[in-house]
Each structure stands twice: as C-alpha cells, then as structure tokens.
Amino acid sequence: MSDLLQRLRGRGWRLTSQRRVVAEVLDGDHVHLTADEVHLRAAERLPEISRATVYNTLGELVTLGEVVEVSTVGRAKRYDPNARRPHQHLVCSGCGAVRDVHPVGDALGDLPEAERFGFTVGSVEITYRGLCPACS
Amino acid sequence: MSDLLQRLRGRGWRLTSQRRVVAEVLDGDHVHLTADEVHLRAAERLPEISRATVYNTLGELVTLGEVVEVSTVGRAKRYDPNARRPHQHLVCSGCGAVRDVHPVGDALGDLPEAERFGFTVGSVEITYRGLCPACS
DNA sequence: TCTTGACTTGGACGAAGTCCATCGTAGGAT
DNA sequence: ATCCTACGATGGACTTCGTCCAAGTCAAGA
Known part of the structure; x- marks a missing residue:
C-alpha cells in the first residue's frame, strides 16, 4: 500500500496527512470497511479528520481505480482496496461480513x-450470498 | 402476474387495493423500478397510497420470494418481479439501464x-457491466 | 351485517451520503 | 528559507432512502 501513495503522487495527488491516514487504514487483505468504519479508524490516528474528507478521499480512490465499491443490499457501501487483483465476494446475509473469493x-x-x-x-x-459460520 | 395475486391469497394475504396496485405496477418483463418509482406509478391509480405501504408490500414480496432486490452501487434499491425465472443482470455504466440476461x-x-x-x-x-448501444 | 385483527396512513425519525462557504496547508516558485 | 496560491479539509446543513409507530380503516370469515 505504501507504493500506492507514490503512485497517487505521480498522478498529481497532493499528499496530505488525511489522505495518508485513509490509505493506511485501507491497507491489508480482506479489508471491506464502510465509510464510517474508515472514518472511525482514521480518527484514531488523526482525531480531527472529518467525515466529508473521508468520503471525498474514498471517492477519489474509486475514481482512480485503486479501490472498489462493493455493492450491498440495503447496507452501507463497503470499500475494497484490493482492486488490482481481480476477485469476487462472498457476503454473509446475517451479519454482512465480506470475504474475497476466486471462483x-x-x-x-x-x-x-x-x-x-x-x-x-x-x-x-459476482456476489455469492450465504451464512458465515458464526451466523448459521 | 395476475396469478401472483391468487398465489399470495393462498398464502393468507389479505387482498387490499393497495397490494393489488403494487403487484400490477410490477407486472412485465425487464421491470426494475425503485421503491419511489413504484410509489409514483401506484399513486397514478390509487392517489392516496402511502410510501410506507409501498415499502411494506415490496418487503413482503421479497420475503415471499416473488420479487428480488437488485443491488445497486450507491443508488436506491431496485425491485425485479421476475423472480421465479432465475436470471442475472446486464447494466449500462452510462445510463443505468438494466436488462435481464441468462448466462x-x-x-x-x-x-x-x-x-x-x-x-x-x-x-x-452476477452483474455484467458495459455500455448499451445508445451510450457506446 | 358484524367483528376483528390484519392492513394502511402520515409524520417523525434515523442512517448514509452530498454540498458548500470558509479556512488551512503542501509544495512549487523565488 | 519563505512566500503564494490553488488544492484540499472542515463541519454543519441538507438530501435521499428507508424504518417505525400510534391511530384509523377495512377484507373476509362467522
């Protein structure tokens, strides 16, 4: 993910502390956070970050193709940073948990x-739906 | 769709004018309306129908498996009455048009x-994405 | 036709997300 | 090293989509 920041800078992104923190929060595998969860975790490191900034940054990352919005039925959007490696999703109908899968x-x-x-x-x-071990 | 009403009645549904109108609005192929669009069209025939009733009825139809919620990214849910025949969707990234498809x-x-x-x-x-003839 | 409980209504409420005027600052220019 | 300024951040109002609830209404069985 650290090279993500390099790449974005190369595209003319101004590298602010807020954007850095959002990118850091999204780092990792099987990360599918809602915008509010991203805001919550970002605020642990940068208490004054605003919700609007988190929404703006997520929207920019989606536009740039670095992050994918995972469509959900009736729940808040989730953001998946693993956009470069093609994959699909397995969603729990009970709790909304998301796993990356490769059919x-x-x-x-x-x-x-x-x-x-x-x-x-x-x-x-492709979205597979079912119940996770905890919910079934 | 008219036998839908029969089937629902068999399951103990009380057949009200509101429910009848919602079912009629959903009749047809390639119908993928939002709840608000359903409300709008239902209100043309039954002006006093409330939003709450439309939401309730749609929710019941989904629970009964007669209608499927189509997940959309960031827009209002759409309701697809063609639930008995399994199918998937082809969505235009330009204008949002939806077609039923059978992979x-x-x-x-x-x-x-x-x-x-x-x-x-x-x-x-499964959601296929692309551009419709008019948008490409 | 009467009765009753299921259904409808409208308005308040809530969650998710957008917009906007204003302020702050990253990073190039000097 | 410092200055400038356009790009980005802020937070609060606003919009959209959807749910909840108490009170009134009515479909359909007795």
Whole structure:
C-alpha cells in the first residue's frame, strides 16, 4: 500500500496527512470497511479528520481505480482496496461480513452473444450470498 | 402476474387495493423500478397510497420470494418481479439501464470448497457491466 | 351485517451520503 | 528559507432512502 501513495503522487495527488491516514487504514487483505468504519479508524490516528474528507478521499480512490465499491443490499457501501487483483465476494446475509473469493470458470464468456443486446460488455461482478459460520 | 395475486391469497394475504396496485405496477418483463418509482406509478391509480405501504408490500414480496432486490452501487434499491425465472443482470455504466440476461454455466459450482470459508453458500448474483448501444 | 385483527396512513425519525462557504496547508516558485 | 496560491479539509446543513409507530380503516370469515 505504501507504493500506492507514490503512485497517487505521480498522478498529481497532493499528499496530505488525511489522505495518508485513509490509505493506511485501507491497507491489508480482506479489508471491506464502510465509510464510517474508515472514518472511525482514521480518527484514531488523526482525531480531527472529518467525515466529508473521508468520503471525498474514498471517492477519489474509486475514481482512480485503486479501490472498489462493493455493492450491498440495503447496507452501507463497503470499500475494497484490493482492486488490482481481480476477485469476487462472498457476503454473509446475517451479519454482512465480506470475504474475497476466486471462483474458477469464465463468467464473462458464459454470457452468450444473443444475451448481450448489443451492449459492449466490459466486466462482471459476482456476489455469492450465504451464512458465515458464526451466523448459521 | 395476475396469478401472483391468487398465489399470495393462498398464502393468507389479505387482498387490499393497495397490494393489488403494487403487484400490477410490477407486472412485465425487464421491470426494475425503485421503491419511489413504484410509489409514483401506484399513486397514478390509487392517489392516496402511502410510501410506507409501498415499502411494506415490496418487503413482503421479497420475503415471499416473488420479487428480488437488485443491488445497486450507491443508488436506491431496485425491485425485479421476475423472480421465479432465475436470471442475472446486464447494466449500462452510462445510463443505468438494466436488462435481464441468462448466462450459461454454473456460477455456484465455480466456487471451490476451499474458497467458501465455512460459509453455507445459498445463491449467487452476477452483474455484467458495459455500455448499451445508445451510450457506446 | 358484524367483528376483528390484519392492513394502511402520515409524520417523525434515523442512517448514509452530498454540498458548500470558509479556512488551512503542501509544495512549487523565488 | 519563505512566500503564494490553488488544492484540499472542515463541519454543519441538507438530501435521499428507508424504518417505525400510534391511530384509523377495512377484507373476509362467522
């Protein structure tokens, strides 16, 4: 993640303490925090950081393709920093916990031409749903 | 969809005019309305219907498995009445248009046991993203 | 037709997220 | 090393989406 900061700087990002802290909070595997959780953890290191800044920074990271928003049904968005390595998600219907998973197969290829309706299909997002060991 | 009302009645649903109107609004293929859109259209036929009733009814239809919530990133939930026929979605990144699609293959089976982390995996939701003919 | 409990209503409430005017500061210019 | 200034941070108001609740209404069985 530390080279993330380098990369962003190369793209003209001004490197503020707030952005550094948000990037640090997002470091690691199987990290799928909500914006509020990111704010909470960032505030442990930088107590005066505002919610708006966290939202702004997360939005910029998403635009730059460094972080992916994980779609959730009826819950707050979660942010996944592991955007460079393609993967899918397994979500607990009970508690909302998220794991990264790597299915085999070729989901993109599984969509027949006749089912594309003239769309230029670029990506596919797969969400497995179930109950985690604690919730079942 | 008209037999939907019969089925629901068989399950002990009290058949009110509000519920009838919501079910009628949801009739058809490629219907993916937000709760507010459902409310708007229902109100054209039954002006006094309340938002709370629309939310309640949609929630009940989801619980009964007659309607599926389509997860969206950052926008209001959409409700898909075509729940009996399993299908996935193709979403235009430009205008947000949604089409129902039927990929081949077995996405559930494509998730290896080692990638399930002890979860009881029950369903899989696939979203293809791309540009529709009008947007590309 | 009567009765009753399930259903509806509208407004208050809450969570998640955006907007905006103002202030602060990173980092290039001098 | 210091100055400048445009980019970024702040926090509070606001919006959107959705839930909750007490009181009133009505579908459908007796």
